[in-house]
Amino acid sequence: MSETVKHDPNLAPVETPLHRFVSDFSDSAIAMIALAVLLVIVFIALFAPFISPTNPYDLAKVSIFDGKLPPGSVSMDGVTFWLGTDGAGRDLLSSMFYGLRISLGVGVMSGVIALCVGTTIGLTAAYYGGRVDTLIMRIVDIQLSFPAILVALILIAALGKGVDKVIIALVLVQWAYYARTVRGSALVERNKEYIEAATCLGLDNKRILFRHLLPNCLPPLIVVGTVQTAHAISLEATLSFLGVGLPITEPSLGLLIANGFEYMMSGRYWISFFPGIALLITIVSINLVGDQLRDVLNPRLQK
Amino acid sequence: MSVFIIRRLLQSIAVVAVMSLIVFVGVNVVGDPVDMLINPEADQAEIARVIRDLGLDRPLHEQYLYFVKNALQGDLGKSFTFGESALKLIVERAPATFELALSALLMAIVFGVPLGVIAGMRPDAWSSKTIMAGSILGFSLPTFWVGLMMIMLFAVVLGWLPSTGRGDTVEVFGLHFSFFTLDGWSHLLLPALNLALLKISLVIRLARAGTREAMQQDYVKFARAKGLSESRIVFVHVMKNIMIPVVTVLGLEFGSLIAFSVVTETVFAWPGMGKLLIDSLHNLDRPVIVAYLMIIVLVFVVINLIVDIFYSLLDPRVRLKDAGQ
Amino acid sequence: MSAAPTLEVRNLKTHFFTKAGVAKAVDDVSFTVDKGEVIGLVGESGSGKSVTGFSILGLVDPPGRVVSGQVLFKGKDLLTLPAEELRQLRGNRIAMIFQDPMMTLNPVLRVDTQMVETIKAHDSSVSKADALARARDALGQVGIPAPDERLRSYPHQFSGGMRQRVAIAIALLNKPDLIVADEPTTALDVTIQGQILFEAQKLCRETGTSMIWITHDLAVVAGLADRISVMYGGRIVEQGAISDVLDHPVHPYTRGLLGSVPGHNTRGQRLYQIPGMAPSLLNLPQGCAFQARCPKADDACLTEPQITEPVPGRAIRCVHPHLDADEEIGA
Numbered sequence: 019m020s021e022t023v024k025h026d027p028n029l030a031p032v033e034t035p036l037h038r039f040v041s042d043f044s045d046s047a048i049a050m051i052a053l054a055v056l057l058v059i060v061f062i063a064l065f066a067p068f069i070s071p072t073n074p075y076d077l078a079k080v081s082i083f084d085g086k087l088p089p090g091s092v093s094m095d096g097v098t099f100w101l102g103t104d105g106a107g108r109d110l111l112s113s114m115f116y117g118l119r120i121s122l123g124v125g126v127m128s129g130v131i132a133l134c135v136g137t138t139i140g141l142t143a144a145y146y147g148g149r150v151d152t153l154i155m156r157i158v159d160i161q162l163s164f165p166a167i168l169v170a171l172i173l174i175a176a177l178g179k180g181v182d183k184v185i186i187a188l189v190l191v192q193w194a195y196y197a198r199t200v201r202g203s204a205l206v207e208r209n210k211e212y213i214e215a216a217t218c219l220g221l222d223n224k225r226i227l228f229r230h231l232l233p234n235c236l237p238p239l240i241v242v243g244t245v246q247t248a249h250a251i252s253l254e255a256t257l258s259f260l261g262v263g264l265p266i267t268e269p270s271l272g273l274l275i276a277n278g279f280e281y282m283m284s285g286r287y288w289i290s291f292f293p294g295i296a297l298l299i300t301i302v303s304i305n306l307v308g309d310q311l312r313d314v315l316n317p318r319l320q321k
Numbered sequence: 322m323s324v325f326i327i328r329r330l331l332q333s334i335a336v337v338a339v340m341s342l343i344v345f346v347g348v349n350v351v352g353d354p355v356d357m358l359i360n361p362e363a364d365q366a367e368i369a370r371v372i373r374d375l376g377l378d379r380p381l382h383e384q385y386l387y388f389v390k391n392a393l394q395g396d397l398g399k400s401f402t403f404g405e406s407a408l409k410l411i412v413e414r415a416p417a418t419f420e421l422a423l424s425a426l427l428m429a430i431v432f433g434v435p436l437g438v439i440a441g442m443r444p445d446a447w448s449s450k451t452i453m454a455g456s457i458l459g460f461s462l463p464t465f466w467v468g469l470m471m472i473m474l475f476a477v478v479l480g481w482l483p484s485t486g487r488g489d490t491v492e493v494f495g496l497h498f499s500f501f502t503l504d505g506w507s508h509l510l511l512p513a514l515n516l517a518l519l520k521i522s523l524v525i526r527l528a529r530a531g532t533r534e535a536m537q538q539d540y541v542k543f544a545r546a547k548g549l550s551e552s553r554i555v556f557v558h559v560m561k562n563i564m565i566p567v568v569t570v571l572g573l574e575f576g577s578l579i580a581f582s583v584v585t586e587t588v589f590a591w592p593g594m595g596k597l598l599i600d601s602l603h604n605l606d607r608p609v610i611v612a613y614l615m616i617i618v619l620v621f622v623v624i625n626l627i628v629d630i631f632y633s634l635l636d637p638r639v640r641l642k643d644a645g646q
Numbered sequence: 647m648s649a650a651p652t653l654e655v656r657n658l659k660t661h662f663f664t665k666a667g668v669a670k671a672v673d674d675v676s677f678t679v680d681k682g683e684v685i686g687l688v689g690e691s692g693s694g695k696s697v698t699g700f701s702i703l704g705l706v707d708p709p710g711r712v713v714s715g716q717v718l719f720k721g722k723d724l725l726t727l728p729a730e731e732l733r734q735l736r737g738n739r740i741a742m743i744f745q746d747p748m749m750t751l752n753p754v755l756r757v758d759t760q761m762v763e764t765i766k767a768h769d770s771s772v773s774k775a776d777a778l779a780r781a782r783d784a785l786g787q788v789g790i791p792a793p794d795e796r797l798r799s800y801p802h803q804f805s806g807g808m809r810q811r812v813a814i815a816i817a818l819l820n821k822p823d824l825i826v827a828d829e830p831t832t833a834l835d836v837t838i839q840g841q842i843l844f845e846a847q848k849l850c851r852e853t854g855t856s857m858i859w860i861t862h863d864l865a866v867v868a869g870l871a872d873r874i875s876v877m878y879g880g881r882i883v884e885q886g887a888i889s890d891v892l893d894h895p896v897h898p899y900t901r902g903l904l905g906s907v908p909g910h911n912t913r914g915q916r917l918y919q920i921p922g923m924a925p926s927l928l929n930l931p932q933g934c935a936f937q938a939r940c941p942k943a944d945d946a947c948l949t950e951p952q953i954t955e956p957v958p959g960r961a962i963r964c965v966h967p968h969l970d971a972d973e974e975i976g977a
Contacts, residue, residue, distance in 0.1 A: 048454075160336055160339070163573065163576075163621065163625055164576075164580075164618075164621060165576065165577035165580040165581065167577075167580050167581055167583065167584070168577075168580040168617060171580075171583070171598070171602075172614055174602075175602060175610050175614070248461065252461075252463050255463050255465075255466075256463060256464070256465055256584055259463075259465045259466075259584075260465075260583070260584065260587060260599055260602075261599070261602075261603060262599070262602055262603075272463075272465075275463075275465070275466055275469070278469075279469065282469060282472065282473055282477065283477060283484075285477065287473050290466070290469050290470075291470070291473075294463065294466035294469070294470070297463055297466065298461060298462055298463070298466070301461040301462075301463070302457060302458065302461040304461075305457055305460060305461050306457060309457065538749065539744060539746065539749035539750045540749060540750055540751060540752040540753075542705055542707075542744070542750070543742075543744055543750035543751070543813075544752070545705055545733075545736065546703055546705060546736055546737060546741070546742040546744075547736065547737035547741075547763075547764045547767065547816065548733050548734060548735070548736035548737030548738050548764070548767050548768060549733075549737070549763060549764070549767045550733065550767065553763065553767065557755070557763075558752050558755065561752075561754050561755065562752070562753075562754055565754070
C-alpha cells in the first residue's frame with residue numbers, strides 16, 4: 019500500500035457547548051438588548067436608595083402641595099419631578115425605583131424558592147418512579163389545571179394578608195411548573211447510560227440525583243425559570259392592584275398603578291402610566307431573554 | 322370510547338371531592354370557622370345560636386358531611402353583605418362573566434390563529450418577526466394596566482366607547498345577555514379585548530410553533546411531492562395537526578379566562594362573578610368566597626372533562642389506543 | 647436509440663449553505679433515464695444520492711439550493727420551470743416514494759383522503775366516487791387486501807410494509823412517467839423488501855414507467871435495475887449497465903463495495919472492509935473524494951478526476967481505474 023499524503027476528512031474545528039450556546043444566543047440582537055435592559059433594571063432595583071432622586075417614603079420631605087403634578091414639573095424646593103408626582107406628592111420616578119425593587123425582589127425570591135421546591139419534588143418523582151411518581155404528578159396536574167390567579171386567590175383567602183403570605187402563595191402557585199418540567203427531562207435522562215454507570219459505581223441516590231441527573235436537566239429548567247419569574251412579577255402586581263397582594267407598607271409597582279386609578283378619569287394619566295411602563299419593560303425583557311433561551315436550547319428546532 | 326368517558330368522569334368527580342375537602346379544611350381548620358361563617362357584628366347569644374345551628378361544636382368529619390350535604394342541595398351559606406344565598410348571588414352574575422370570557426375566547430381565535438399560521442409559514446420574514454414581537458408584548462403586558470390605558474384612550478380621550486359597566490341586555494331562558502344588543506356590544510368590546518389580549522399572544526405562539534414544526538415534517542414534503550397546492554397543504558394537512566394542541570390549550574384557557582375575568586371585571590366595573598369575589602374579599606364576606614371557589618372548581622373540572630373528550634375526537638390515535646386496538 | 651430519454655440530468659450541483667460551511671451534497675452529477683428503464687443510484691449515507699432525488703423534484707429545503715445544472719424531463723428543464731408548472735408535474739407525471747412511510751403519511755388524515763387529494767390536485771373534474779374507485783384499484787395493484795376497509799383507516803393502523811405499499815400506490819395513482827424511489831425498502835424487513843422489489847419490477851415492465859431507485863444496498867439493486875450509477879462524496883464515480891458494473895467493476899470504490907459483500911466464494915475468508923470513513927460533505931478533500939481510502943491513491947489524485955466514457959453508456963471518474971491484466975472496459 020503506497021503511503022501518500024492523506025487528507026483526514028473527519029477533523030472539524032472543536033467547539034465547546036458553552037461556546038456554541040453563547041454564539042447562538044447572541045445571534046439575536048433583540049435578546050442581547052433585552053439582556054442589557056434587564057441588567058439595568060436589576061441594577062436600579064439593587065441600588066434604588068442610592069440612585070433615586072428623592073426618598074418618596076421620607077414623610078418629612080413629602081408635601082401634599084406637590085401632589086398630582088405633571089411630568090417635568092419642579093417642586094417648591096427646586097427638585098425636578100421627571101415623571102410627575104402622585105396624589106400625595108411623592109416623586110413618581112423615585113417611587114418607581116423603590117417599587118421596582120419590591121416587585122423584582124418578591125418575584126425573584128418566590129421564583130427561586132419555587133425552583134428549589136419544585137425541582138426537588140420533580141427529581142424525586144422521576145427518580146423513584148412508580149406510585150410516588152404517579153401520586154406527585156397527579157397533584158401537579160390538578161394544580162396546573164387551575165389558573166395561577168385562582169390558586170393565588172384561594173391561598174390568599176385562606177392565609178390572609180402580608181408579605182410572607184404573598185410569597186408563600188406565589189411559591190405554591192409556581193412550584194408545579196418546575197416540578198413537571200424537571201420530572202419530564204429527568205425521566206428522559208434517567209434511562210440514559212451515564213446514570214446506569216453511576217449506579218454501577220455504587221454512588222448513593224442523592225449524589226446521583228443532584229450531581230449527575232440534575233445538571234443535565236437544566237436547559238428546560240432555565241427557560242421555565244425565566245418565564246415563571248416574569249409571571250410571578252406580573253401576578254404579584256395584579257394581586258397588589260386588586261388590593262389583595264402586598265400591603266401598602268411595601269408599595270410594589272402594582273400598588274402604584276392602583277393608586278393612580280382614581281386619577282385617570284380626570285386625565286392625570288401619568289400616575290398609572292409610568293409604573294405600568296416600568297412593569298412592562300421588566301416583564302418584556304425577561305420574556306425576550308427567555309424566548310431566545312428556549313429557541314437556543316430546543317433540540318427539535320436545531321438546523 | 323365510552324370506557325374512556327366513564328374513566329374521565331370518575332376522575333373528575335374525585336377531583337371535585339378533593340377540592341371540596343381542601344376548601345373545607347381551608348375554611349374550618351386554617352381559618353377560624355366562627356369568623357368565617359358568622360357575621361362579625363353578631364352578639365354573643367347570636368354567635369352561640371349560630372354555632373349550634375351550623376354544627377360547629379360537632380366533630381370535624383361530621384361537619385364536613387354536613388357541609389357536603391348542604392352543598393349538594395345547593396346551600397352554600399348566606400352572604401353577610403347582601404343577606405341572600407351566596408349561591409344565588411353567584412349564579413345571577415354568572416352569565417355576565419361567561420359572556421365576557423366567551424367573547425374574549427372568540428377574539429383570541431379569530432385574531433390569533435391566522436396571525437400565528439402566517440408567522441409559522443415564513444419564520445424568517447419581516448411579517449413573522451413583527452407578529453412575534455407583537456405577541457411578546459401582548460403576553461407581557463399586565464392585563465389590568467392595559468385595561469386602564471384602554472379606558473384612558475378610548476373612553477376618556479377619544480370618547481368612542483363607554484368606560485365601565487355592562488350594556489343593555491336581552492333575556493334568554495331567564496338569563497340576561499348583552500351579547501345581542503348594540504349597546505351591549507359597545508360595553509363588551511373593550512373588556513373582552515382586554516381579556517383576550519393575553520390569550521391572543523398564546524394562540525399566536527401556539528399556532529406559529531405548531532405550523533413551524535408541521536412544515537418541517539416529512540408529510541408536508543410528501544404532500545408537495547404529490548403536487549398538492551400550498552393552500553391545501555396549509556389549510557388541511559397543517560391545520561388539522563395544529564388544531565389539536567390549539568384546541569386543547571384553548572379549552573383549558575377558557576377556564577383561565579373565567580378566572581382572570583376577576584381582574585378585567587374590576588377594572589371595567591363589569592358586574593360579573595369576578596367582581597363579586599374581589600368585593601367579597603375586601604368585605605370579608607366569607608360565605609360568598611367559599612361559594613365562588615367551589616363553583617369555579619366545579620366549572621374547571623367540567624371544562625377539563627369536555628376538552629379531554631373533544632381532544633380524543635380530534636386525534637384518532639388517542640381514541641383508538643384507549644379502546645385497546 | 648429510440649425515443650428521447652424520459653429524464654436527463656446534466657451536471658447537477660446542489661449545495662447546502664450552512665453556518666459551518668458549504669456542503670457540496672451533489673457535485674456535478676449526470677445521468678440519463680430512458681423510458682421503462684430502472685436506474686439504481688447507489689451510495690452510502692452522505693453520498694448525496696437522496697439529495698439528487700429531491701433536486702429532481704425541486705424539493706430541496708433551505709439552506710440547500712440547486713446551484714447549477716439541468717434536469718430535463720421529456721425535454722423541459724425542471725429547474726427553470728415556474729413553480730406552478732412544477733407543482734402540476736409532481737405527483738402526476740413524476741412521483742416520489744420516501745424512505746419512512748410512517749412520517750410521510752399524515753397521521754391525522756385517513757388514507758382515502760390522502761389518496762383522493764392526489765388525484766383531485768391534478769384533475770379537479772374527477773368525481774369523488776371515481777377518485778375513490780381509482781384509489782381502491784391502486785391499493786389492489788400493490789397487493790393490499792380488503793382495500794375498502796383499508797381506505798377508511800389511518801396510517802398508524804397499517805404495518806410498515808403495508809404503509810410503504812400505500813405510498814407506492816399513491817405514487818402510481820396518476821400513472822406517472824417517472825418514479826423516484828428514495829430508499830423505499832430500507833426501513834422494512836428483508837422478506838417484505840423482496841416482495842416490494844418484485845412488485846416494483848413487475849409494475850415497471852407492465853406500465854413502461856421509468857424508475858430511479860435510490861439505495862445503499864447493492865443487493866437490492868442487483869436484481870432490479872437495468873443500469874446503475876455509483877455515487878461517492880456527491881459525485882458519480884461509476885456508471886453503466888448493471889451486469890457490466892457488477893461483473894467488471896472498475897472504480898476502486900465499486901470494487902471495494904462488491905468485495906465487501908459476502909458471497910459463496912468468500913466463505914471462511916475474512917470480509918473485506920473499505921478502510922476509513924466517508925468524508926464529511928463539508929470537508930471534501932482536494933481532488934478525488936475517495937483518495938483517503940483508496941489503495942491506489944497517489945499525487946495524481948489531487949487534481950479532480952473528470953468523467954470519462956471509454957465506451958458509450960459506461961462512465962468512470964478515476965485516474966487509476968482498476969483493470970485486470972488483458973481486461974478492457976466494456977469487453
